[in-house]
Amino acid sequence: MFPVRDHNPSGRVPYVLYGLIASNILAYLYYSYAYSSPFELAHFYQAYAIIPAHVTTSGDGQSLLSSIFVHAGLMHLAGNMLFLWIFGDNMEEEMGHIPFLLFYLASGIGAGLIHVWSAPNSLVPTVGASGAIAGVMGGYLLLFPKAKVDILLFLIVYFRIITIPAFIMLGLWFVIQFIGGIGSSPEQGGVAYWAHAGGFVVGLILTIPLWLLRGGPAFWNETDGSPPYPGNEYTYSASHIPKLPRKRRSPGPWGK
Numbered sequence: 001m002f003p004v005r006d007h008n009p010s011g012r013v014p015y016v017l018y019g020l021i022a023s024n025i026l027a028y029l030y031y032s033y034a035y036s037s038p039f040e041l042a043h044f045y046q047a048y049a050i051i052p053a054h055v056t057t058s059g060d061g062q063s064l065l066s067s068i069f070v071h072a073g074l075m076h077l078a079g080n081m082l083f084l085w086i087f088g089d090n091m092e093e094e095m096g097h098i099p100f101l102l103f104y105l106a107s108g109i110g111a112g113l114i115h116v117w118s119a120p121n122s123l124v125p126t127v128g129a130s131g132a133i134a135g136v137m138g139g140y141l142l143l144f145p146k147a148k149v150d151i152l153l154f155l156i157v158y159f160r161i162i163t164i165p166a167f168i169m170l171g172l173w174f175v176i177q178f179i180g181g182i183g184s185s186p187e188q189g190g191v192a193y194w195a196h197a198g199g200f201v202v203g204l205i206l207t208i209p210l211w212l213l214r215g216g217p218a219f220w221n222e223t224d225g226s227p228p229y230p231g232n233e234y235t236y237s238a239s240h241i242p243k244l245p246r247k248r249r250s251p252g253p254w255g256k
Helices: 015-034 038-048 052-058 062-069 074-095 097-118 130-143 166-183 193-213 217-223
Strands: 002-006 148-155 158-165
Touching (some): 015 097, 074 130
16 A cells, blocks of 8 residues: 555645755756766765764764665655655644754654664665654654545555555554564665664654643544644545456357
């Protein structure tokens, strides 16, 4: 399943969210064209990606920040920006512009540190905003557990958009990352599951003071676990791959 939208627009313009998305896109366009050869691009990743062994040996932590704005490819960038678009606007509205920016960066740095902890001797460069966005998702789960989220459910040849509460989608996402972390070998590269799961937990923890300030469980009762503005209602129907009619064979000279 893949989230495509939530039902709760923000009540004010999420300037920081727009700025983060624009920064990631512009950064991708820059290094994709400025470093055209594979050698140059590899050198760029060596300079700006998280390389856990370099962080643990030299203490150079600048990559914990720079890696948040670097992506490994167009689909990597597009997927991350979609998740940020869906969950970021309500978080920025609830936190305020500057606090949300600091929260986003802190979640990304925290996710990077957890990734370094999970693979301290790895020489594999790791990039992406996934850890920071996972922090946004963790905070969203705490503040708006019952918000409606539309997901695209696809089972081989069956496609359908369904609406589920945020706590189901986000909770399942976290479980997948946690199980993936247990079953993976971070030293060998691949998906940074521990960065995802760690960023999620960091974001949730960082959101607790705001949640308590809003009243804790009373905040859920007041908003019914959703963003405070009325939600949009969407109409949709299942999408199926049409079945082609079977052609009947023409009888031959000897009949059927």
